[in-house]
Amino acid sequence: MTTLSEGQAGQSKITARSTMRDVAALAGVGLKTVSRVINDEPNVSAETIARVRSAAERLDYRPDIHAGNLRRSDRKTRTLGLVVGSVANPFSGAVNRGVEDVAASRGTAVFASSLDDDASREATIVGEMLRRRVDGLVLTTVRKNQSYLVPEQRRGTVLVFVDRQPAGIDADSVVTNNAEAAAVATRHLQSYGHRSIAYLGDRAELWTAAERRRGFLSAAEPGLVIENLHDEASAYEAALAALRSDTPPTAFFTSQNLVTIGTLRALRELGLQREIAIVGFDDIPLGDMIEPGITVIAQDPYAIGSLAAERVFARLDGDQSESEAYVVPGTLVIRGSGEIAPRVS
Amino acid sequence: MTTLSEGQAGQSKITARSTMRDVAALAGVGLKTVSRVINDEPNVSAETIARVRSAAERLDYRPDIHAGNLRRSDRKTRTLGLVVGSVANPFSGAVNRGVEDVAASRGTAVFASSLDDDASREATIVGEMLRRRVDGLVLTTVRKNQSYLVPEQRRGTVLVFVDRQPAGIDADSVVTNNAEAAAVATRHLQSYGHRSIAYLGDRAELWTAAERRRGFLSAAEPGLVIENLHDEASAYEAALAALRSDTPPTAFFTSQNLVTIGTLRALRELGLQREIAIVGFDDIPLGDMIEPGITVIAQDPYAIGSLAAERVFARLDGDQSESEAYVVPGTLVIRGSGEIAPRVS
DNA sequence: CTGAAAGCGCTAACAG
DNA sequence: CTGTTAGCGCTTTCAG
Numbered sequence: 001m002t003t004l005s006e007g008q009a010g011q012s013k014i015t016a017r018s019t020m021r022d023v024a025a026l027a028g029v030g031l032k033t034v035s036r037v038i039n040d041e042p043n044v045s046a047e048t049i050a051r052v053r054s055a056a057e058r059l060d061y062r063p064d065i066h067a068g069n070l071r072r073s074d075r076k077t078r079t080l081g082l083v084v085g086s087v088a089n090p091f092s093g094a095v096n097r098g099v100e101d102v103a104a105s106r107g108t109a110v111f112a113s114s115l116d117d118d119a120s121r122e123a124t125i126v127g128e129m130l131r132r133r134v135d136g137l138v139l140t141t142v143r144k145n146q147s148y149l150v151p152e153q154r155r156g157t158v159l160v161f162v163d164r165q166p167a168g169i170d171a172d173s174v175v176t177n178n179a180e181a182a183a184v185a186t187r188h189l190q191s192y193g194h195r196s197i198a199y200l201g202d203r204a205e206l207w208t209a210a211e212r213r214r215g216f217l218s219a220a221e222p223g224l225v226i227e228n229l230h231d232e233a234s235a236y237e238a239a240l241a242a243l244r245s246d247t248p249p250t251a252f253f254t255s256q257n258l259v260t261i262g263t264l265r266a267l268r269e270l271g272l273q274r275e276i277a278i279v280g281f282d283d284i285p286l287g288d289m290i291e292p293g294i295t296v297i298a299q300d301p302y303a304i305g306s307l308a309a310e311r312v313f314a315r316l317d318g319d320q321s322e323s324e325a326y327v328v329p330g331t332l333v334i335r336g337s338g339e340i341a342p343r344v345s
Numbered sequence: 346m347t348t349l350s351e352g353q354a355g356q357s358k359i360t361a362r363s364t365m366r367d368v369a370a371l372a373g374v375g376l377k378t379v380s381r382v383i384n385d386e387p388n389v390s391a392e393t394i395a396r397v398r399s400a401a402e403r404l405d406y407r408p409d410i411h412a413g414n415l416r417r418s419d420r421k422t423r424t425l426g427l428v429v430g431s432v433a434n435p436f437s438g439a440v441n442r443g444v445e446d447v448a449a450s451r452g453t454a455v456f457a458s459s460l461d462d463d464a465s466r467e468a469t470i471v472g473e474m475l476r477r478r479v480d481g482l483v484l485t486t487v488r489k490n491q492s493y494l495v496p497e498q499r500r501g502t503v504l505v506f507v508d509r510q511p512a513g514i515d516a517d518s519v520v521t522n523n524a525e526a527a528a529v530a531t532r533h534l535q536s537y538g539h540r541s542i543a544y545l546g547d548r549a550e551l552w553t554a555a556e557r558r559r560g561f562l563s564a565a566e567p568g569l570v571i572e573n574l575h576d577e578a579s580a581y582e583a584a585l586a587a588l589r590s591d592t593p594p595t596a597f598f599t600s601q602n603l604v605t606i607g608t609l610r611a612l613r614e615l616g617l618q619r620e621i622a623i624v625g626f627d628d629i630p631l632g633d634m635i636e637p638g639i640t641v642i643a644q645d646p647y648a649i650g651s652l653a654a655e656r657v658f659a660r661l662d663g664d665q666s667e668s669e670a671y672v673v674p675g676t677l678v679i680r681g682s683g684e685i686a687p688r689v690s
Numbered sequence: 691c692t693g694a695a696a697g698c699g700c701t702a703a704c705a706g
Numbered sequence: 707c708t709g710t711t712a713g714c715g716c717t718t719t720c721a722g
Binding site: 015016017060062063064065066067069070077079086087088089090092093094096097100104107109110111112113114127128129130131132133151152154155261264265268284285286289290291302 | 435476
C-alpha cells in the first residue's frame with residue numbers, strides 16, 4: 001500500500017507540503033526522473049523536463065535539502081556557522097557581511113551567533129551548529145583553548161578562526177596585525193612629542209588585548225597601563241581617574257572601540273579634548289564628524305570575514321596545504337585627536 | 346549484512362562520524378534505547394543511561410538534527426530565517442540580536458541574510474531558507490507584494506514582517522509608528538518657529554519612507570520635499586542644493602540614517618550646523634558626541650527583533666488569533682540640532 | 691523497561 | 707533516456 005500526501009487528493013487548495021513523489025505522480029514519471037530534473041542532471045528529454053517542471057510548479061514543490069543530504073555522498077549542507085562577539089556590534093556586523101557575501105556566492109547560508117565574550121557559552125553555541133551539520137565554522141573564540149574541536153575537525157568540519165588566534169588546534173586564522181598596528185599608533189603619538197602615554201585596555205586574557213598591549217609596550221617607555229576595561233562606563237571612570245591624578249598622561253592609547261568612546265567622554269567632561277591626544281584601536285562610526293576627529297587604527301572587518309569564508313571554501317574544495325595565519329593589516333587614520341602636541345610645562 | 350561505521354573498528358582514533366547505531370553497538374543496547382537516552386525520554390534504567398552516555402562520549406557522538414526531523418512528527422528544524430537590509434548596518438544588527446536572543450532561549454538557530462533593498466533578491470533568499478525548512482521567517486521586505494508566500498504560509502511556515510508592512514498577505518508585523526513619529530519630529534521643529542522645513546527622504550516605494558513622508562506632510566505646511574535619496578552622497582548633494590537655493594529651508598527633517606549623515610556633512614561644509622535645524626529619523630551612533638548633538642526619532646530595533654521572534658514562537662506554539670500589526674513607538678531624543686530657532690530676517 | 695520493523699524525502703547504484 | 711531498489715540516521719509504532 002502506498003501512501004500519498006494530501007496534495008494529491010485535493011485539486012484546488014494546496015495545504016500539505018508536496019514531495020518529489022507527488023511531483024512524479026502528477027507528471028506521470030518515475031521518482032528518479034524528477035530528481036534529475038530538479039538537480040539539473042543530464043539525460044532527460046526536453047519534453048519530460050517541461051512536464052516535471054510544470055508539475056513541480058503546480059504543487060509549489062520545494063526540495064528538502066536535508067532529506068537529500070542524508071543520502072548524498074558529499075554530505076554538504078551548504079551551511080556555515082559564524083560565532084562573533086555580538087551581531088549587534090559594528091565590527092561583528094561587518095565580519096558577518098563579509099562571510100555572507102562569499103557564502104551566498106556559493107549557495108551557502110550562514111548561521112550567526114553572539115557570544116558576548118562569554119566563554120561558558122562557546123561550547124553550547126558551537127554544539128548547536130554542529131548538530132545542524134554546518135560544513136564549516138568561522139569562529140571568534142573566547143576560551144583559552146580550542147582543542148575540544150580537534151575531533152570535529154578530523155571528521156571534516158572546516159574551522160577558521162577570526163580576530164583571535166586559537167590555541168591547542170591547528171587551523172587557518174584571519175587576524176589584524178594587532179601588535180604592529182598598536183606600535184604604529186604609539187610611535188605616532190611619540191612623534192608629536194608624547195612621553196607619557198596611558199594605555200587603556202580590554203580584558204587581559206583576550207588574545208587581541210594582549211597583542212595590542214604587547215605592541216604598545218614594545219614602543220612606549222613604561223608608563224600607565226590600565227586593563228580589564230570592557231565597556232564604556234569602566235573606561236570612562238579609568239580615564240577620568242588618570243586625568244585627575246598627580247601625573248596625568250599627555251596622551252591615551254585605547255585598545256578597543258568602547259574603551260575609546262568612554263575615554264572620549266571623560267575628555268569632554270573635563271573639556272580636555274583639544275589638550276590631550278588620543279589614538280584608538282578599531283574605528284568608530286562617525287569618527288570624522290566629532291571635534292576633533294578621532295585618530296584610529298582602523299581594522300577591515302569586512303575583509304576579515306570574506307577572507308575567512310574564502311578559506312573555508314578552499315578547504316572544503318580540498319586544499320590540503322599547511323594551515324596559515326592570514327593578516328589583514330590595520331591602517332592609521334589621521335583625523336586630529338592623535339595629532340595634538342603635549343602642553344609645554 | 347549490517348554495515349557499521351568505521352568508528353566501530355578503530356579503537357584509538359575517531360575519524361568517521363559515529364551514528365546512533367555505533368553508540369548502540371558500543372553500549373550493547375538497542376537503537377531505540379540510545380534514542381531515548383539522547384532525547385531524555387523516560388523508561389530507561391539509570392544503569393543503561395550511564396552506559397549509553399559513556400559510549401556516546403567515547404565516540405564524541407553528535408546527533409544529526411536533520412535526520413531526526415525527517416521522521417519526527419512535528420517536523421521542526423528549530424531554525425529561523427531573518428531577512429534584513431544588511432547585517433552590517435546598525436539597525437539590522439540590533440534587530441538580528443533581538444531575534445537571536447529570543448530564538449536562543451528556545452534552542453533555535455537563526456539564518457540571517459542581507460537584501461540591500463534589492464527586490465530581485467528577495468525571492469531567491471527566501472527560497473534558500475525554505476529549502477532548509479526554517480520553522481519561521483522574520484522579514485524586512487522590499488517587493489511591492491508578498492502574496493507569493495501565501496502557499497508557504499498555509500503549509501505552516503510562520504511569517505512575521507518587521508520594519509515594513511507586507512502587502513497581499515495576512516501576517517503579524519512589527520513596525521515603528523513611522524507616520525506619528527515623523528509628525529512629532531515635524532511639530533517639534535515648528536515649535537521652535539520653523540515654517541520652512543525641507544523633507545529629505547528615501548526611495549518613495551519603500552513603505553517606511555512613504556509613511557514618514559505622510560507623517561511629515563500631515564504636520565508641515567507644504568514645502569520642499571526631496572525623495573529617492575538612498576545613500577550619504579545623494580543626500581549630501583540634495584541638502585547642499587537646497588541650502589544654496591534662493592529660498593533655503595530653515596530646518597531639515599531627514600527620513601533615514603544615511604540621509605541624516607549626508608545632510609549633516611552638507612551643513613558642516615557650509616558651516617551652518619548651528620544655524621539650520623535638523624531632526625533625523627532613526628538614531629545615529631555617537632549622535633550625542635557631535636556638536637551640536639543630533640536630535641532624532643530613535644527607533645528600538647532590538648525590541649522590534651525580539652517581539653517579532655516572540656510572535657513567531659507564539660504562532661508555532663499554536664496561537665490562532667487574528668494577525669496583528671504590533672507597533673514599537675519611536676521616541677524623540679533631544680540633543681541640540683533640533684532646537685535651533687530660525688534666524689530672524 | 692527494551693528493541694525490532696517500518697518509513698521520513700531524498701540520492702546512489704544499477705538495470706533496463 | 708528512464709525507472710527500480712536500497713539505504714542515509716533518525717523517530718514512530720508496536721510488540722515484547
